[in-house]
Amino acid sequence: MGNLGLVALVQLSLAALFVALVGAAVYLQAYSSAIFYLILAASLLALIVYAMDKVAALENRRRISENRLHLIALAGGWPGALIAQKLFNHKTTKRPFRIVFWITVLINGGVVGWTFTDGGSALLTRGMAEMERLVALLGG
Secondary structure, eight states: OOHHHHHHHHHHHHHHHHHHHHHHHHHTTSSOHHHHHHHHHHHHHHHHHHHHHHHHHHTTOOOOOHHHHHHHIIIIIHHHHHHHHHHHTOSOSOHHHHHHHHHHHHHHHHHHHHTTSHHHHHHHHHHHHHHHHHHHHTTO
16 A cells, blocks of 8 residues: 555544444444434535536536635545545545645534533534524524
8 A cells, every 4th residue: 555545544444433433433332323323424525526516627617616615624524525535536636626625624623522521512512402402492
């Protein structure tokens, strides 16, 4: 396995570890299952949007903005974005894009790690209670 193959394996393992960590937090009831589903939905959205952007690039059509791609990654979709980058060989060479992408990964990891601290856990608990209250008010 060459260096590029090893790097891809490490990156994809990182994405799998992130999803597994959030899944374990749900299982241990530290997180609401809604967070896990949000990450899965954002990752699926990222995969689809990257595929659409790749097709648009190949067909010389209007592209999806890099800011939108980064926003999806920041919203928890970075595991799907990373898989899409490898699967479609898309957005893998432009250095400024890659730097911002990995910053979104670090932010996601930092936020998840922070929620396991006393302050982060308390804020997460309050936030989830507010979300449940809002859903109840909306008739959900």
